[in-house]
Amino acid sequence: MRSLVVGVGNLLCSDDGVGIHVIQRLEAMKRGVETFDAAMGSIEVIEAMRGYDRAFIVDAIQSGARSGTIHVVKLSKGEVPPVLTHSHGTDIITTIQLGYRLYGAEMPKEITLLAVEAEDITTINDRLTPNVEAAVGKVIKMILGRK
Secondary structure, eight states: OOEEEEEESOTTBGGGGHHHHHHHHHHHHTSOOEEEEEETOSTHHHHHHTTOSEEEEEEEEOSSSOTTOEEEEEGGGTOOOSOOOOSSSSOHHHHHHHHHHHHGGGSOSEEEEEEEEOSOSSSOBSSOOHHHHHHHHHHHHHHHHHO
16 A cells, blocks of 8 residues: 655744654654655645555644644545644645545555644744644654554
């Protein structure tokens, strides 16, 4: 089963870069995991996912939960994240719906959003806050366990 991990976020805005941190660490592990750096997470995400059986999208979220909380949202089953606010292009629900409309069967059958509760997305800093940093390892284990 071909899987792709899509990292979304801005590395220069502290916790907003969590998705990019995850894919960078996966790449450094050399575990053969296919990754895509979506940075600002817009329409290019659906192009990247075409032809894969499964996709994981890792992004920051701010819903009011404790920082570092990992929200697992099965987008392909119609589940929605706790909040739809975003700092990147088009929101993820709209992006995925567009992908299914444009590419149908070429889109992954399983798309899971791993949304990490951010503490700070405004400070210009390339480091994650401690709780979000701790969540990165958990997200990687979740991905590798389902690879």
